[in-house]
Amino acid sequence: MKSKLDISEMFADRQFQRNALHTRYLNEQLVRVLKTIGYDVGFQRGEGQYLYDRDGDRYLDLLSGFGVFAIGRNHPTVKDALKSVLDSDLPNLVQLDLSTLAGILAERLIAQVPYLDKVFFANSGTECVEAAIKFSRAATGRTQIVYCDHAYHGLSYGSLSLTGDKNFRDGFGPLLPDCSAVPFNDLPALERALATRQVAAFVVEPIQGKGVNMPDDGYLSGVAALCKRYGTIFVADEIQTGMGRTGRFLAVEHWNVEPDMVLLSKALSGGHVPVGAVLTRKAIFDKTFDRMDRAVVHGSTFAKNDLAMAAGIATLDVLKNEKVIENAAARGEQVMAALSAMIPRYELLKNVRGKGLIVGVEFGPPKSLTLKASWNLLETASKGLFCQLITIPLFKEHKILSQVSGHASHTIKLLPSLTISNDDCKWIETAFDSVIDASHRVPGAIWSLGKTLVDNAARKSA
Numbered sequence: 423m424k425s426k427l428d429i430s431e432m433f434a435d436r437q438f439q440r441n442a443l444h445t446r447y448l449n450e451q452l453v454r455v456l457k458t459i460g461y462d463v464g465f466q467r468g469e470g471q472y473l474y475d476r477d478g479d480r481y482l483d484l485l486s487g488f489g490v491f492a493i494g495r496n497h498p499t500v501k502d503a504l505k506s507v508l509d510s511d512l513p514n515l516v517q518l519d520l521s522t523l524a525g526i527l528a529e530r531l532i533a534q535v536p537y538l539d540k541v542f543f544a545n546s547g548t549e550c551v552e553a554a555i556k557f558s559r560a561a562t563g564r565t566q567i568v569y570c571d572h573a574y575h576g577l578s579y580g581s582l583s584l585t586g587d588k589n590f591r592d593g594f595g596p597l598l599p600d601c602s603a604v605p606f607n608d609l610p611a612l613e614r615a616l617a618t619r620q621v622a623a624f625v626v627e628p629i630q631g632k633g634v635n636m637p638d639d640g641y642l643s644g645v646a647a648l649c650k651r652y653g654t655i656f657v658a659d660e661i662q663t664g665m666g667r668t669g670r671f672l673a674v675e676h677w678n679v680e681p682d683m684v685l686l687s688k689a690l691s692g693g694h695v696p697v698g699a700v701l702t703r704k705a706i707f708d709k710t711f712d713r714m715d716r717a718v719v720h721g722s723t724f725a726k727n728d729l730a731m732a733a734g735i736a737t738l739d740v741l742k743n744e745k746v747i748e749n750a751a752a753r754g755e756q757v758m759a760a761l762s763a764m765i766p767r768y769e770l771l772k773n774v775r776g777k778g779l780i781v782g783v784e785f786g787p788p789k790s791l792t793l794k795a796s797w798n799l800l801e802t803a804s805k806g807l808f809c810q811l812i813t814i815p816l817f818k819e820h821k822i823l824s825q826v827s828g829h830a831s832h833t834i835k836l837l838p839s840l841t842i843s844n845d846d847c848k849w850i851e852t853a854f855d856s857v858i859d860a861s862h863r864v865p866g867a868i869w870s871l872g873k874t875l876v877d878n879a880a881r882k883s884a
Contacts (some may be wrong), residue, residue: 424546431620434585437476440653443460447812453754458577458728458878459810461817462477464476465481468496469494469495469496469845470490470494470495470496471483471486471495471499471838471841473495478678479603479821481821481823482823482850483839484821484824484836484837484838484848485823486839488688488689488837489692489837490689490693492665492667492688492741492746492839493692493740493741493744493841494693494840494841496693497693499710499734500694502733502736503733504729504736506749507729514727514728515724515727521589521726521728521731523728524748526731527543527734527735527738528540528541531679531699531738534671534738535671535684537680539702539703540702540707541699541702541781542700542720543700543730544697544722545718545725546558546687546696547581547659547661548576548577548581549698550580550661550685550687550698550699550700551580551659551685552577552578552581553700553720554685555598556720557655557698557706557709558622558623558683559622560710561583561622561655561705561710561788562653564619564620565599565602566618566620566622567601567602567621567625568603568623568625568654569602569613570604570605570626570627570630571604572587572633573585573630573884574587574590574625574632574828575659577590583597583601584625586603589830606635606637608631609640609648610647612624614648616654616862617652622654623656623657624648624649625659626645626671627663627757627774628657628660628674628676629780631827631835632827632828632831633782633831634775634776634780634781635826642677642679643677643679646681647678647760655683657683658672658683658685659685659690659758660672660674660763661686662780662837663777663780664684664685664686664689664841665690666689666747667739667747667750667778667779667840668779669747669752669754669778669779670747670751682703683706685699685700685701686698686699686700686701687722689737690733691730692732692736692737693736694729695727696730697733697734697834698782699734711882728730732802733759749840749841749842753779753840753842753843754778754781756844757851760851761783761850761854768861768862769793769862770791770808770834770861772786772832773786779836779837779842780836781835781837782834782836783835783836785808785809785833786816787805790863796872803875803876804875804876806826806830806831807872808861809826809831809834810826810871811872812834812858812861814855814871815867815868815871816854816857819853819856820849820853
């Protein structure tokens with residue numbers, strides 16, 4: 423008789439070997455990073471917005487898997503949906519057949535974005551960006567793609583070519599030709615680029631994830647008008663900001679604009695099965711899939727698999743029935759109000775910005791001489807290092823998992839599950855207040871940590 427494979431038992435038996443396994447077979451550098459900053463606590467379980475380590479301690483997760491767990495970890499509705507698929511022996515991925523569940527999920531997505539008509543499913547956000555590049559070129563007959571400085575659209579070759587962070591691009595060139603950047607929030611620069619009438623698409627995050635950079639009030643409506651004037655497809659990358667993250671189903675809704683194409687992923691997965699969706703106008707879609715012999719001219723083997731489609735359907739159900747988007751709006755206002763109120767008290771805290779539960783907490787140079795000397799020491803060693811003096815104590819002393827919003831950034835990005843509670847918001851407020859207060863005491867424990875980080879940076883550069 424064949425023995426049963428028990429994954430949970432395997433996890434329990436081998437979890438103390440995770441560092442050795444990753445060092446030997448996976449990314450050794452990531453193991454070193456986690457050990458250096460003290461994050462190797464061995465998480466054992468996730469539930470909702472919380473993580474639990476090997477000692478049973480509870481952490482508030484303000485990363486949510488880079489936004490994947492919008493409805494929290496291991497939501498019972500999603501788990502039940504996935505179990506029902508596995509128990510039903512459905513005819514999955516026949517390929518020369520039509521997926522019923524894909525049709526249902528597409529129908530429900532278009533109901534949320536009714537000015538668009540068609541859906542293309544992919545496996546991830548970066549695959550959605552790749553599809554958007556191809557669809558835009560096919561629809562317009564043009565080759566050029568314009569994106570924004572500081573943008574992040576993914577790490578496969580097409581999406582990396584639209585990603586503005588040099589740290590991700592270095593060492594992988596040459597990238598896709600005919601891709602060029604314009605400054606975010608700069609409509610005149612965008613018009614100069616589009617006025618050539620050679621640009622197939624302008625791809626933009628409504629709120630830039632790297633830095634939580636906000637659009638000016640008239641920016642996105644101006645983008646829509648310029649794209650229409652010059653025949654360029656307006657692509658809104660809502661892979662992180664969509665699915666209720668900002669307190670609306672799409673971030674663009676805050677500015678009353680209707681892009682020609684919307685990209686979704688991350689939260690659509692329910693946190694279990696990777697999935698991406700490109701929502702677009704029929705006229706664009708039909709230029710790619712324009713004949714029967716081109717019915718499969720673009721696709722992805724696993725894109726419409728039943729587990730992914732079920733996860734997406736269940737996630738939309740949770741967003742609606744549990745009023746998750748409304749909660750994101752309310753809790754986001756609560757967190758931003760509490761953190762903003764600290765700005766007059768702390769000279770290192772410069773700005774708090776965002777929409778809903780994508781929040782940027784920005785730090786900057788102090789005015790007092792003692793703090794300025796310590797700040798400059800950190801900045802000389804490694805730009806953006808100060809934020810580690812906030813995130814590490816948040817983790818070690820207050821059990822809050824957070825991260826700097828990008829390479830060499832002075833902004834910490836909060837991206838929690840949209841299900842956080844009033845008590846969680848108070849937890850965030852108390853923890854940030856305590857850590858920021860400690861960062862204003864020189865000498866002190868936080869600046870001792872800073873010296874350790876400076877020494878580590880010096881050893882790396884030696």
